[in-house]
Every structure is written in structure tokens, then in C-alpha cells.
Amino acid sequence: SQQGEEDPQALSxxxxxxxxMNCSYKTSINNLQWYRQNSGRGLVHLILIxxxxxxxxxxxxxVTLDTSKKSSSLLITASRAAxxxxxxxxxxxxxxxxxxxxxxxxxxxxxx
Amino acid sequence: xxxxxxxxxxxVRRRGQEARLRCSPMKGHSHVYWYRxxxxxxxxxxxxxxxxxxxxxxxxxxxxxxxEFPKEGPSILRIQQVVRGDSAAYxxxxxxxxxxxxxxxxxxxxxxxxxx
Numbered sequence: 001s002q003q004g005e006e007d008p009q010a011l012s013x014x015x016x017x018x019x020x021m022n023c024s025y026k027t028s029i030n031n032l033q034w035y036r037q038n039s040g041r042g043l044v045h046l047i048l049i050x051x052x053x054x055x056x057x058x059x060x061x062x063v064t065l066d067t068s069k070k071s072s073s074l075l076i077t078a079s080r081a082a083x084x085x086x087x088x089x090x091x092x093x094x095x096x097x098x099x100x101x102x103x104x105x106x107x108x109x110x111x112x
Numbered sequence: 113x114x115x116x117x118x119x120x121x122x123x124v125r126r127r128g129q130e131a132r133l134r135c136s137p138m139k140g141h142s143h144v145y146w147y148r149x150x151x152x153x154x155x156x157x158x159x160x161x162x163x164x165x166x167x168x169x170x171x172x173x174x175x176x177x178x179x180e181f182p183k184e185g186p187s188i189l190r191i192q193q194v195v196r197g198d199s200a201a202y203x204x205x206x207x208x209x210x211x212x213x214x215x216x217x218x219x220x221x222x223x224x225x226x227x228x
Contacts, residue, residue, distance in 0.1 A: 100147075
């Protein structure tokens with residue numbers, strides 16, 4: 001398996017519902033980041049959580065990190081149609097503070 | 113404050129031609145990273161550069177690929193004698209590297225290379 005694998009691969013919800021995406025990784029990390037990518041576009045940085053942090057909030061986003069389970073989750077509350085995108089978690093390979101490893105992403109579709 | 117800029121946004125080449133992709137980092141950023149994204153895949157690290165220095169090119173194929181970040185001008189990712197398997201989206205990211213053990217990398221819109 002790859003470092004930084006998102007689950008589920010695809011998620012479809014109705015506007016107003018919450019969306020939860022998970023990410024698992026295998027080696028030790030310094031931190032973990034979540035990015036959003038709209039179809040055919042570049043990546044937009046959402047949030048960075050350091051290995052000594054357990055939870056972080058940014059607007060409607062809530063990220064948790066469990067280093068004992070080597071997993072993270074991204075929660076988007078009160079979803080909007082504009083949240084439709086692919087979401088990627090990216091980890092630094094332990095020891096590297098710049099080489100990000102991405103999973104294949106979760107494709108989130110928010111239906112109006 | 114303009115973000116990371118990449119050009120061209122789309123590039124079509126025939127097999128055997130050269131592809132040249134450009135990246136201008138965000139203002140004040142002196143560190144550039146190139147990633148490649150194959151269809152239905154996540155991004156894969158290729159190379160990390162500072163001005164006039166290649167810091168880590170461990171993710172870059174040994175042949176046909178090269179990268180530079182000159183003192184003046186954009187960073188260039190060059191692919192010689194392209195093959196169909198080079199078709200992908202190539203993303204550039206930059207960071208200020210002012211300190212700390214990692215900084216957020218800010219990504220450009222990407223260049224989508226299609227090799228016919």
C-alpha cells in the first residue's frame with residue numbers, strides 16, 4: 001500500500017450533510033496535510049496538522065490525527081455543492097521535511 | 113499577491129519532441145518542488161530545487177528528465193524525447209522555507225502534457 005491512502009475512494013452526499021474522509025499512512029511522519037483539487041485544476045491547501053497535535057479546526061473543516069493508528073480524518077460540516085472536489089492527504093516521509101507523498105484521493109460529490 | 117504560476121497550462125507534443133514546463137513561484141518563495149500526477153493517481157514527488165541548486169531529484173526519472181531553477185527567471189522542467197507514458201499533469205509547488213521543520217507547499221494550476 002502507498003503512504004497516505006484515502007478512504008473512501010468516492011463519497012456522494014446531499015448539501016447540508018457532513019462528509020468524513022479518512023487517510024492512513026505507514027511510516028512515521030512530522031505532519032500531515034489535506035489538499036483539495038477541483039476537476040482539472042491545481043491543489044488548494046486546506047490544513048496542516050503536526051504530529052504532536054490531535055485535532056485542528058479551520059472554518060467548516062475539522063482534522064484529527066491519531067499517530068498510534070497512523071490515521072487522520074477530515075470532516076467537512078454543512079457541506080455545499082462548491083465542496084465537490086477530490087480531497088488528498090499528503091504526508092512527509094519520516095525524516096524528509098519536504099517530500100510530500102499523496103494518496104489517490106477521495107472524490108466528494110455534494111448534490112444540491 | 114499572485115500564486116504559483118505555471119505555463120503552459122496545456123501542452124501537446126508528438127513522441128520524440130521536447131517538452132518544456134515553466135514554473136514561477138510565489139513572491140518571496142525560494143524553494144520549488146515538482147510533482148507528477150498520472151490519471152486517477154495521487155501526486156508523486158519528482159524534484160526539489162532552490163535557486164541554482166538541485167536539492168533532491170530522487171523522484172525524477174534518470175533519463176530524459178531535467179530540472180533547473182536559475183538565479184533569474186522561472187524554474188524549468190524539461191522532458192526530452194517524450195513518450196506516451198509522459199502524458200500527465202505536472203504540478204509545481206513553492207514554499208518560503210523561512211524555518212521550521214516543514215512549511216506548507218503552495219501549488220500551481222499544473223501543466224497538462226499530452227503526448228501523441
